[in-house]
Amino acid sequence: MKQLTKTDFISYQEYLGGCPNNVWIKWHKLEEYKKFPKSEFEQSLGVTGTEVEEIARLMFPDGYLVKGRGDGAQGLTKKLIAEHHQVIFQAVFSTDKYLAATDVLKWNTEADAYDLYEIKMSSTTKQEESENEDDEEDENGKPKKVNKKKELQYEYDLTFQVNVLEMCNVHIHKKYLIQLNKKYKRSGDLDVRLGQLFTDEDKTESVEKRMVEVKEKMEEAFAYLSKTTMPVGHCSCYYKGRKAHCTTFSISNPGLPDYTVHDLNRIGLSKKYLRDLLNEGILEIGKVPEDDRLKPKKVKEGEKSGKPRKLNQVRVYKSKKEIMDLDAIKAELNSLTFPLYFLDYETYPSAIPLFDVYHPYQNIVFQYSLHVLTEDDAKKGREPKHYECLLLDGDPAEKIVESLRKNIGDTGSIISWFKKFENSRNKELADMVPGQFEFLHGVIKRTYDLMDIVENQYYVHRGFKGSSSIKKVQDVLAPQYSYKKLIDVQNGTDAIEAYRQILKGELSGKALEEKKEHMLKYCKYDTAVMYEIWKFFYDLVNASKPQK
Numbered sequence: 292m293k294q295l296t297k298t299d300f301i302s303y304q305e306y307l308g309g310c311p312n313n314v315w316i317k318w319h320k321l322e323e324y325k326k327f328p329k330s331e332f333e334q335s336l337g338v339t340g341t342e343v344e345e346i347a348r349l350m351f352p353d354g355y356l357v358k359g360r361g362d363g364a365q366g367l368t369k370k371l372i373a374e375h376h377q378v379i380f381q382a383v384f385s386t387d388k389y390l391a392a393t394d395v396l397k398w399n400t401e402a403d404a405y406d407l408y409e410i411k412m413s414s415t416t417k418q419e420e421s422e423n424e425d426d427e428e429d430e431n432g433k434p435k436k437v438n439k440k441k442e443l444q445y446e447y448d449l450t451f452q453v454n455v456l457e458m459c460n461v462h463i464h465k466k467y468l469i470q471l472n473k474k475y476k477r478s479g480d481l482d483v484r485l486g487q488l489f490t491d492e493d494k495t496e497s498v499e500k501r502m503v504e505v506k507e508k509m510e511e512a513f514a515y516l517s518k519t520t521m522p523v524g525h526c527s528c529y530y531k532g533r534k535a536h537c538t539t540f541s542i543s544n545p546g547l548p549d550y551t552v553h554d555l556n557r558i559g560l561s562k563k564y565l566r567d568l569l570n571e572g573i574l575e576i577g578k579v580p581e582d583d584r585l586k587p588k589k590v591k592e593g594e595k596s597g598k599p600r601k602l603n604q605v606r607v608y609k610s611k612k613e614i615m616d617l618d619a620i621k622a623e624l625n626s627l628t629f630p631l632y633f634l635d636y637e638t639y640p641s642a643i644p645l646f647d648v649y650h651p652y653q654n655i656v657f658q659y660s661l662h663v664l665t666e667d668d669a670k671k672g673r674e675p676k677h678y679e680c681l682l683l684d685g686d687p688a689e690k691i692v693e694s695l696r697k698n699i700g701d702t703g704s705i706i707s708w709f710k711k712f713e714n715s716r717n718k719e720l721a722d723m724v725p726g727q728f729e730f731l732h733g734v735i736k737r738t739y740d741l742m743d744i745v746e747n748q749y750y751v752h753r754g755f756k757g758s759s760s761i762k763k764v765q766d767v768l769a770p771q772y773s774y775k776k777l778i779d780v781q782n783g784t785d786a787i788e789a790y791r792q793i794l795k796g797e798l799s800g801k802a803l804e805e806k807k808e809h810m811l812k813y814c815k816y817d818t819a820v821m822y823e824i825w826k827f828f829y830d831l832v833n834a835s836k837p838q839k
């Protein structure tokens with residue numbers, strides 16, 4: 292009989308962002324579930340988690356590592372527990388329904404019981420602003436705060452383990468959560484003491500309060516997942532926006548077209564409207580009525596009104612004609628100064644700081660691509676010049692800024708897509724390379740976000756499908772640069788994984804050279820695409836000039 296693990300238990304809990312259907316498919320239709328492969332990056336998260344755990348174990352000397360999850364590991368765990376072994380890593384406990392492996396058990400002589408430590412690869416900063424252009428925003432266009440469900444999730448995670456251990460007659464005294472400390476800055480060797488790279492939090496009280504509640508939920512999850520027939524009807528994401536859907540949406544909701552009301556811009560924030568549309572039988576974008584519900588909410592006097600994003604999305608779909616505000620596009624382009632610098636970074640958010648001055652999860656800027664276009668080039672229809680830099684050896688901060696400084700002059704606009712990301716990196720680089728503080732803050736001031744033209748609805752195309760992500764816009768305005776044509780490195784997460792593989796020495800010889808080539812090509816694509824999109828708008832505006 293299949294046993295419920297804490298991962299499946301947490302993945303099952305809807306209010307923690309999980310889904311019973313999804314786990315059911317994993318339990319009973321594994322082949323179909325596997326058809327939606329995890330990206331290399333998702334796989335690497337597991338690797339990163341293991342690395343964090345291995346480093347955290349250094350805080351517990353003389354620990355015994357139990358390997359595997361099977362009968363041998365369970366038998367060894369029983370033996371170590373009976374001997375009151377001082378520290379046990381990955382002890383495995385099993386009942387007929389549940390399976391739990393504990394990160395660290397430490398014998399507490401005074402309490403005559405073990406203390407439990409759960410190691411998480413997350414950092415201790417609870418609220419951070421999103422830096423992902425695809426993340427949902429609120430109706431005013433401000434990024435949503437990262438949710439606080441994580442805290443509850445960790446408590447459930449710990450409580451699941453304690454319940455299983457209790458069922459196996461192992462009493463736990465204190466329950467701790469260990470996380471990376473985002474305030475820690477590396478200086479020399481990693482300082483793995485508590486309060487430095489890691490922090491701990493005593494969760495004993497919260498866990499004890501949740502024991503009964505979690506036990507009931509464990510029973511419920513096990514009963515649901517053990518059913519051999521697939522849950523009938525649409526899954527609950529049917530009433531949620533596209534961004535909430537998991538990869539198995541099409542299994543749970545067969546027969547739906549690709550482009551539906553789930554794709555309406557920010558529909559996830561208008562739950563009632565989405566539910567009403569679906570209950571009215573309106574599934575296709577082309578059938579959405581242009582009533583008040585589609586328009587931006589009325590605002591109070593003095594407040595800025597929202598953009599009619601959903602309305603425009605539906606209109607361009609139905610009419611098959613773009614919406615364009617040429618005056619506004621012209622004003623945006625006229626605000627730029629030549630030469631134009633199309634700039635894009637690739638970064639690696641390392642959980643464990645790899646170099647001095649970095650903190651956990653700080654992005655390492657290891658690569659950039661830059662296309663530079665002079666006014667003369669633009670007028671004569673010449674292609675921009677290209678510069679690039681890829682640094683795979685040691686801390687790249689100083690060298691990358693030096694290289695940028697060489698290729699970016701004192702005047703001219705710098706163009707990014709979702710500039711918040713690039714500028715956050717520029718700020719961090721300015722702190723790390725104080726000699727270039729002024730230059731980098733100048734870059735920040737000179738950076739223009741080309742996404743604004745799409746985001747502000749100055750140009751809306753049905754092919755954007757309500758999104759302003761560069762990939763969607765590129766599909767329409769620069770189709771010759773399809774990312775699908777790229778080999779191996781096709782997106783930012785592939786680039787992250789490529790950097791990780793090189794850093795860990797997993798590639799050598801021809802494979803290493805090829806990987807570098809693919810990384811360079813991908814980053815070059817990003818700035819080439821930006822240039823093509825700029826050129827599209829530039830030509831559009833110039834073609835519309837009144838004839839003399």
Ligand code: SF4
Nearest residue numbers: 310312526527528537
């Ligand atoms: S799409 Fe369906 S199966 Fe997937 S998470 Fe949502 S509710 Fe669950």
